[in-house]
Amino acid sequence: MRITAVYERSVPLDSAIANAYIDFRTMTASVVAVVTDVVRDGEPIIGYGFNSNGRYGAGGLLRERFIPRLLQAAPEDLVNGGGDNFDPFKVWDILMRGEKPGGHGERSVAVGVIDMAMWDIVAKVANKPLYRLLAEQIGDGSPDERVFVYAAGGYYAPGKDLSQLQEEMRQYLGMGYTHVKMKIGGVSLDEDLRRIDAVLTVVGDSSRLAVDANGRFGWDEALRYAEALKPYRLFWYEEAGDPLDYALQAALSEVYPHPMATGENLFSHQDARNLLRYGGMRPATDYLQFDCALSYGLVEYLRTLEQLGRFGWSSRRVIPHGGHQMSLNIAAGLHLGGNESYPGVFQPFGGFSDHLAVDNGYVRLPNAPGIGFEEKHALYDLLRTLTP
């Protein structure tokens, strides 16, 4: 049982949208295909992985360091003790050989992409959907059969006015979502409040609307927004300040009594632990959004979840960033609180199986072995072009 080839490519995330920090028109994602010599139905089993939005593809790092380490490893160092499947934990150790501690960014994307492909392989070899395999091998044996998802959108775009923003949110509700998210911080507070008011005329219940500043605010502005948002009692107020400014997050907890959410720009269990140690976040109120595809994959995510337990957090307070099927499987298999979803953007990566509609804010899991990419045709059409 061995890996016979690894293919990677950077593809554009062609979205004419912007949040408070970046213009997605220049954003890329890495996609990889890890080919094995395990034959199923006459074809070799292939695992696929990609990184979610917000960070760039890691093609250079994959080619320079991580794919060579994987291909140069002895086959027996990549499989489990029984020799009947690959072992993502051993693969992780191989990938991280010669890497110093600290500095968790970029390489965390490269490793996350390969880790995703390895879990896809492991579940395909075991011939079951990944969420079931995770529940059996790591969780309590009993996966969730549906996962809460919310529609992340409300981006700034050139010429986009309030009625277009409302129409976007109306579409999400029409698709079956109950909760939606919009960006703030790209315009003035007054204008953002008008945007929020406009969206609430569509969404109705303010506890179903989250707002996301993408880490743009300094202390004054973060606190000013907190004051202005307080009366709305929103679903959550996300990433107000710099993701590493734990003191700001803690200060917000002092003045903002409603849910806050952050974590998508922390890429290791050490960074996550620092947020829990110093960020003043409240296990009964707040949400954590770590994204395995940007942060060394599921192997590292399990270490992060272990830290959560130590700090008194339930896994149900975790609703990952990224809107991809890997996190959907983790959410169902390990009882997270839900998953982000980008019904309108970041295609073909955003969204889940083609034939599984969102129903009253929940989505069901694919039945295909692996992560389920084969049930999302636009994505699978791209992934299958990776191999010759």
Add this chain to the structure above:
Amino acid sequence: MRITAVYERSVPLDSAIANAYIDFRTMTASVVAVVTDVVRDGEPIIGYGFNSNGRYGAGGLLRERFIPRLLQAAPEDLVNGGGDNFDPFKVWDILMRGEKPGGHGERSVAVGVIDMAMWDIVAKVANKPLYRLLAEQIGDGSPDERVFVYAAGGYYAPGKDLSQLQEEMRQYLGMGYTHVKMKIGGVSLDEDLRRIDAVLTVVGDSSRLAVDANGRFGWDEALRYAEALKPYRLFWYEEAGDPLDYALQAALSEVYPHPMATGENLFSHQDARNLLRYGGMRPATDYLQFDCALSYGLVEYLRTLEQLGRFGWSSRRVIPHGGHQMSLNIAAGLHLGGNESYPGVFQPFGGFSDHLAVDNGYVRLPNAPGIGFEEKHALYDLLRTLTP
């Protein structure tokens, strides 16, 4: 005044040595040459940059994101208000366009390498050594004319015994160094203590020997080493635990009264600020080792130094990791406490001007305009091959 071309290459750091974490035989560094249309003595002014050891070259990131942004920038967005020199602060903003906050690793190397080349250019255009330019434009106008340097070595190597370790240290003292550093954590505590004892028979005064664990220890081992090292009263005990485990650093401060040092694996002012906020480090006792070449360059380093001031630290407590001439210039121009030096390893990057010997623990600064690479021939011979 414009940039006409940027060349980059990854070169091996061919050292058959290892610290507690990595084997340097597979380590690379990026070198860049930024070519301008400013002509001096009939030749275009070229700035050079490279990254220091411990992190890999950033060739993929340079080619995918950072060099294209630099070359696509409008020339007027890269120069100062008077139009008579390039502006590294404006260049930095161009490089970081479209980058989200958090995740400070890898890209911090790519930006650091280009930033170094830009400061080399700025000082060459101004026709003065960089340390003088920094003193005049950013510091107090009066640079240090010599900088404390210590010899970092004492690596583990296959077959290296105590007598070879002693001979290595004897050589450093013979070169004019007064203070030396050796690795710990790659073998048992007992064996490390034997290595320390052996080195002290050569160095004599234990306050002239630092030890470096390269972040390898968990809490138990870090505290066990602290207890065992305490009687030695060493120069410092460096990077005991994971660089992001600020709580461990703070715990060590409770039990270890002598100097400690860390920071080489923190790559942004936000990470540095967290160390100052949470790491329990003592401004009158400890040392900070942030390395600009790995952490977004001098532009970001100035933000880090500003944070130090806010937390009551003198710049004299900063002795950067990396052993390169960029930090040497910063140390002299902005009154840092000194600089690391690798007299035996990481050639041709380690060390300073060929004709400036270390004298009683101090080295003088080069007179050449720029950073001074032209006065270090083995390095300059490599750098000049970058351009056609």
